[in-house]
Amino acid sequence: MSSLVEVGEGVWVRTSERFVTNTTVVRLAGASCLVVDPAVDPDDLAELVAALASVSLDVAAGWSTHPHWDHVLWSSGLGADVPRYATAVNARHCRDHRDKVMARLAEASAGHELDLCARLTAVDLDAAGLARFELELGLGIGSGIGSGIGSGLTSSAGRCRVIEHSAHARGHGALFFPDLGLFVAGDMASDIEIPLLDSHPVDPVGDYLAALRQYEALIGSVTTFIPGHGAIGDGRELERRIAADRAYLSDLVSGRPSDDPRLATAWLATEHERHLALVRTRALP
């Protein structure tokens, strides 16, 4: 039996046991597909390759939502020459800090084909917050006008937009497919992980809240959303999670103790301590 679960027309998810990590597969033209964040250990990737074969899907492209080690993976089974796309910031980070990304990856999960991981191609985005994403495979048929942009293939996935922000990680690119009502959220809006702040920005909480506003704007158009880790949900569940994330961040910045149930997990309690220190540091004049 395939480990891929079809969660919508032409949309599949494979969930790895480790960190409850979701890999999303979206059918493009014909039997080709886009694979978002294949994860997480080498045996997971091997099983993903077998599962794709079992449903007769060929991998035409990959997408990395952000430059953390468990979101930049790839394997020869998925296709060594298949393009793996990302935001320009993500692609640049993986190129400029390759040693660091690779060291973290090798430490966290042994046995990956390292030469194939974190090799990303930047997509061109327009100036809008909801930018166009025009894969040269026919996926991006961008604005809906002139279908046939790129190679001229017709995509069953229709349009796709990158929702780029800098919450959680620099160059974070979630994918929104308006014609499918599908939102691939990246490492946000999880039922099992608190908002995990990137330590690098000047205003990590402000960046996070800005990203939540971008996500909130999609709620009415989303029928299925897939977080990087945790359970998938519908538009109402996305709304609920955004509210939970806002409540957590509000407590964090105001110094109130948090009763967020996700903090019962030990490593997330540790992350919470990091956040407290981060907020204290940033609050200094």
Ligand SMILES: [Zn+2]
């Ligand atoms: Zn992450």
